[in-house]
Amino acid sequence: MALSEFPRLGFDPFVELRRMQSEMSRLFSGFTPAARDFPPINIWLGDTSVVVTSEVPGVTRDDVTISLQEDVLTLEGARRPRQEQDANWQRRERAYGTFSRAVQLPFRVDPDKVQAHFDNGILEIELQRLEADRPKKIEIRAG
Amino acid sequence: MPQEVRTVDQQVPQTVERGQRAAPRPVFLPPADIYETRDNIVVLAEMPGVALDGVDITLERRVLTIRGRSAANEHAGYQRVYNEYADGDYERVFTLSENIDRDRIEATLKDGVLNLVLPKAESARARKIELKSG
Numbered sequence: 001m002a003l004s005e006f007p008r009l010g011f012d013p014f015v016e017l018r019r020m021q022s023e024m025s026r027l028f029s030g031f032t033p034a035a036r037d038f039p040p041i042n043i044w045l046g047d048t049s050v051v052v053t054s055e056v057p058g059v060t061r062d063d064v065t066i067s068l069q070e071d072v073l074t075l076e077g078a079r080r081p082r083q084e085q086d087a088n089w090q091r092r093e094r095a096y097g098t099f100s101r102a103v104q105l106p107f108r109v110d111p112d113k114v115q116a117h118f119d120n121g122i123l124e125i126e127l128q129r130l131e132a133d134r135p136k137k138i139e140i141r142a143g
Numbered sequence: 144m145p146q147e148v149r150t151v152d153q154q155v156p157q158t159v160e161r162g163q164r165a166a167p168r169p170v171f172l173p174p175a176d177i178y179e180t181r182d183n184i185v186v187l188a189e190m191p192g193v194a195l196d197g198v199d200i201t202l203e204r205r206v207l208t209i210r211g212r213s214a215a216n217e218h219a220g221y222q223r224v225y226n227e228y229a230d231g232d233y234e235r236v237f238t239l240s241e242n243i244d245r246d247r248i249e250a251t252l253k254d255g256v257l258n259l260v261l262p263k264a265e266s267a268r269a270r271k272i273e274l275k276s277g
Contacts, residue, residue, distance in 0.1 A: 043225035044218045051218055055228050057189035057255035082187070084178060091177040094189055106224065121191035121255015122216070 038099045039075065039123070043106075049128045050105055057121035058094065066116055066125060071108045073125070076100045108133045148206065148236040169231035173211065173257075177237070184241060184261040190233045191255035192216060198257060200250055205239045209257065242266060 039059075044051040052073060056064065064077035081096045109127035116125040173188040190198075192213030199210040211233035242264035249260040 037227075040227035041225070042216075042223065042227060044221035045224045046218075046221045051221055053216065055191040055255070057191040058187075060254055082176070084180070084185075087178040087180055087185075089176070089178045091175060093174040094176050094187065095174075103225075118254065120194055120214075120252070121189070 037101060038095065039101060041075075041101065041103055043103070045106060048134065049126055050107070050109065052103060052105075052125045052127070054101075054123045054125075055121065056118075056123050059121075059123075061118055064123065066114075068109065068111050068114065068127070071105045072102050073105055073127070074100065074102045075123070146238045146240075148238055169229055171231050171233050172235055173209070173233040175235065175237075179241075182262055184239060184243070184263065186237070186257070186259040186261070188233070188235065188257045188259070189255060190252075190257055192230065193233065193252070193255065193257075195252050198250070198252060200248075200257075200259065202243060202245055202248070202261075205242070207237045207239055207259075207261070209233070209235050209237075209259070211257070 039054040039056045042053045044053070054075060056077075058079055059077055063080065064075060067074045067076070076099070078098045079094075079096045105127065108130045110130050113128040114125065116123065118124075173190045175189070176187040178185050186207070186209070188209055188211075190211040190213070193211035194214055197212035197214065199208075199212075201208045213230055213232060216230045239261070244262045244264045247262045251258045
């Protein structure tokens with residue numbers, strides 16, 4: 001991917017373009033095989049914050065740990081099977097066990113301003129962009 | 144054994160008959176666990192995003208239909224940049240093997256999982272048969 005056609009320049013402006021292109025085609029190809037990972041994640045990007053939503057049916061607040069390191073958000077937890085005495089199981093389609101997923105966020109976020117809540121089996125995490133990382137308008141002084 | 148009646152294929156957009164005409168949304172088959180105890184048949188179905196008022200359960204004779212309508216998951220001012228799951232509705236139909244006491248059906252929704260307790264009708268419960276000495 002990073003094959004440069006501009007070795008003399010020392011950098012290749014097309015590498016970044018190609019990276020974006022492959023990223024785009026992956027995004028628009030719909031549901032990638034990675035989509036089968038649990039839990040599935042959607043990411044929403046705003047001006048100063050990013051929202052990560054995830055479908056975690058049957059997972060309670062105590063079953064999941066959210067951690068943040070630099071710009072990598074990690075969701076870890078477990079889905080517990082129901083313990084039932086004398087149950088005659090006829091269908092078991094729901095998956096159980098531990099899970100762990102890490103997502104790289106599009107920018108660095110403030111670890112002190114993270115809000116997370118559960119709503120009907122959907123986990124929603126909002127992370128604020130780090131103040132120092134926001135785009136800054138630079139004034140041009142008259143010479 | 145509850146038999147499944149396949150009505151929809153996963154991720155095929157179709158309208159859900161519910162009063163107003165809804166925009167085509169995907170309809171998913173919710174993964175389900177079903178077990179039977181002495182007195183009940185219990186169905187657990189995963190329907191993340193569905194609120195209590197979005198659930199519709201019908202039992203006609205032995206045909207159990209579960210429908211769930213998830214709330215629109217839009218974030219105003221935000222742009223969706225990465226997508227692994229889609230919003231949609233859930234629908235699944237089972238044919239139960241037992242007669243159900245329909246007056247005592249209990250349904251709860253917790254953390255996106257529908258928990259349906261269907262008490263077996265008195266006549267359907269296993270009875271112990273006494274052997275009489277002849």
